[in-house]
Amino acid sequence: MAQGKRVLVAEDHPRTRRLWNELISSWGYQVEAAEDGIQVLELVHSFEPHILLLDLKLPGRDGIAVLEEIQRxxxxxxxxxxxxxxxIPDAVKCIKLGAYDYLRKPVDPxxxxxxxxxxxxxxxxxxENQRLRLRLMETGELGSMIGRSxxxxxxxxxxxxxxxxxxSVIIRGASGTGKEIVARTLHELSPRRNGPYVAINCAALPESLMESELFGHERGAFTGAEHRRPGCFELANGGTLLLDEITEMKPELQAKLLRVIEERRLRRLGGTTDVPVDVRVLAATNRPIQEALSKGQLREDLYYRLAVFTIELxxxxxxxxxxxxxVDLFIRQFASANGKAIVGADDACLEALKARSWPGNVRELRNVIERAVIVSRGPLLTLADLPPEPVHNGRSKEKPSGVSPVLxxxxxxxxxxxxxxxxxxxRVGGNRLKAAQILGISPRTLYNKLERYSGADGPEKE
Structure with a gap:
């Protein structure tokens, strides 16, 4: 059943175009027709078809040029x-460019x-999958991502x-906010999900190795290059490549990267021929974008090429x-990994976790929960299972309200x-949960001690 699907027919022969239009319409589809490549691209935007029947031999712009523009x-x-x-060779090329199938003329109805x-x-x-994802988003889940805020x-x-x-997408956020999770979710929900996903941290490699890691090298390209080695672009061919901490890449290499992204082909170090690549490029950085641009850490031309979408975490x-x-997600993961019968965290524990400053973001929370699961006796995590909040940059989250007691x-x-x-x-403004957490005791222990102090300071009960 057609179910209201829109079909765009691209055929330059008037009679064939009219026959296809009438035939496909009789099957229940909404149909528009184009006589040349330029009109095809116009109708792609105005008619928004679900399916395109594309003749390779079109005037204006041929089928391959039209498909390349649609993909771009x-x-x-x-x-x-x-x-x-x-x-046939051109049709095979179109399949490699992302076409679903090809039919040979004369087309069998x-x-x-x-x-x-x-x-x-x-x-x-x-x-239907998209509708399910939208419903999951409303409950705080999308692919590998989770959150309700x-x-x-x-x-x-x-x-x-x-x-x-x-x-292309640029993902910006402080360290530990989940940039790699966003990148992987983009890949998993894309048409490239069955292709490779490759991530490279530009800050983790010396400058001398970065170009070879990205673009590969031929045998003998440099001392120690005993074999041809494909780079990350070739390894990610047909899939997605994440360039993490892209502002750590030197500007000269950023210029080469831009050329590869635009031309969709690369030359290995020491090579003499170009290698075509089909890769979706994602980039991530923990630096503010404008600061990176003004300091020359990110080339403007590369930024504008990558920032089709910008996601801020x-x-x-x-x-x-x-x-x-x-917390629920990490408890399930670490309880299973460590063979612990822990099913959640109690209210006091959750409130204490929400009160922390989390300079290490989600990565720090994950580590805290892993430690808590290991030391907990279960079935719920409690305040006593949490490590004390560390002092960051010489100061804790709460500012001291007075000098330390000298006894x-x-x-x-x-x-x-x-x-x-x-x-x-x-020091914590009377917040007993925070005080118990800092002191490393349970709230109940703290309440009992305060009750005893109150009884000692006040009149005796009859």
């Missing part, structure tokens, strides 16, 4: 190539109807828009609504304990 713009359009007897029917079923399934839902919406295309401290689902030698231990507890409470 990242348009999610399923294309069937119509080829003549001598056009029964075969064409079957292909359109199969495509319609495929498109309907894809649309408004900031995370906005990121998920951008991923949903960008993933079906081949457009907020620090975890600005999206505390994400902490409970992330004379010989002060009874119970008085030292009492003074320390009261000063800690004063």
């Amino acid at each position: 713009e990242g348009l999610p359009l399923t294309t069937i190539i119509i080829s003549g007897e001598g056009d 029964v075969r064409l109807r079957q292909v359109l029917s199969n495509l319609t079923a495929h498109l309907n399934a894809a649309e 408004l900031a995370t839902r906005r990121v998920m919406a951008l991923i949903e828009q960008a993933a079906p295309s081949s457009a 907020s620090p975890l401290s600005e999206r505390t609504e994400d902490i409970p689902p992330l 004379p030698v010989g002060t009874p231990l119970r008085e030292v304990e009492r003074e320390l507890i009261l000063k800690t409470l004063e």
